[in-house]
Amino acid sequence: PPRGSPVLEVEGLRRAFGGLVAVNDVSFRLAAGEIVGLIGPNGAGKSTTFNLLTGVDRPTAGSVSFLGHRLVGLGAPAIARLGIARTFQHVKLVPSMSVIENVVIGAHLRGRAGPLRGLLRLDRAEEAQLHAEAARQLARVGLAEQADRPATSLALGQQRVVEIARALCLDPVLLLLDEPAAGLRHNEKAELAALLRRLRGEGVTILLVEHDMEFVMNLTDRLVVMDFGVKLAEGAPAAVRNDPAVIEAYLGS
Ligand code: ADP
Numbered sequence: 678p679p680r681g682s683p684v685l686e687v688e689g690l691r692r693a694f695g696g697l698v699a700v701n702d703v704s705f706r707l708a709a710g711e712i713v714g715l716i717g718p719n720g721a722g723k724s725t726t727f728n729l730l731t732g733v734d735r736p737t738a739g740s741v742s743f744l745g746h747r748l749v750g751l752g753a754p755a756i757a758r759l760g761i762a763r764t765f766q767h768v769k770l771v772p773s774m775s776v777i778e779n780v781v782i783g784a785h786l787r788g789r790a791g792p793l794r795g796l797l798r799l800d801r802a803e804e805a806q807l808h809a810e811a812a813r814q815l816a817r818v819g820l821a822e823q824a825d826r827p828a829t830s831l832a833l834g835q836q837r838v839v840e841i842a843r844a845l846c847l848d849p850v851l852l853l854l855d856e857p858a859a860g861l862r863h864n865e866k867a868e869l870a871a872l873l874r875r876l877r878g879e880g881v882t883i884l885l886v887e888h889d890m891e892f893v894m895n896l897t898d899r900l901v902v903m904d905f906g907v908k909l910a911e912g913a914p915a916a917v918r919n920d921p922a923v924i925e926a927y928l929g930s
């Protein structure tokens with residue numbers, strides 16, 4: 678999609694767990710080629726929102742439109758194939774596999790038949806194709822030379838980037854990152870920010886949940902702030918950081 682055109686439109690999104698409303702009438706939009714931060718105190722409903730957008734969980738009410746497709750009711754594989762990829766709050770690499778084998782898992786997800794068919798019955802040509810795609814994405818994120826190392830022998834910052842390479846195998850229009858900078862060293866954060874800016878330059882839209890305010894303020898074009906399930910504020914990082922309601926939410930937590 679052309680830069681600035683609508684990618685995602687979330688309207689009145691709601692998810693109740695019994696009496697607890699984890700996401701309460703949340704609406705926001707994302708435009709092509711922007712990096713938006715979804716921030717808020719613990720328990721605000723950020724991860725639940727990600728789960729609703731990716732079909733891991735279903736909303737109690739509300740609608741989500743992605744490039745004109747209605748997402749509510751679709752399962753996670755269908756949403757992934759439409760072009761929304763994600764990483765999780767905790768690193769989910771398979772420790773016994775190499776870096777590239779972990780990325781190939783993402784390439785499987787791209788196939789129409791899904792990962793199961795891919796893992797069970799794969800001919801040589803298909804296998805080679807997926808491997809080539811994984812290698813291409815590893816090169817894109819700067820990890821080509823680590824391809825054959827055991828995944829968990831990499832530093833945490835590089836493991837996060839392997840997860841991003843795995844997500845990129847879907848050739849996503851929209852990339853959702855749940856706390857990508859958590860636990861990273863200062864220089865790893867700087868490298869991650871540079872990678873995300875580069876992906877933005879290639880036209881990828883990015884929505885990220887992140888607690889590291891310095892990282893968020895330097896990287897994002899716009900922020901959406903949640904607190905107790907509700908959207909508290911939205912706007913440019915500099916404006917949001919001075920919003921009294923946002924300051925109150927953070928000081929009060
Ligand atoms: P955040 O990611 O912003 O820290 P979450 O989206 O994980 O917040 O959680 C929002 C609220 O919803 C929290 O109070 C959490 O305990 C609750 N919650 C999340 N998932 C579930 C679930 N599967 N069942 C019950 N409550 C949940």
Ligand code: MG
Nearest residue numbers: 723724725766
């Ligand atoms: Mg969370």
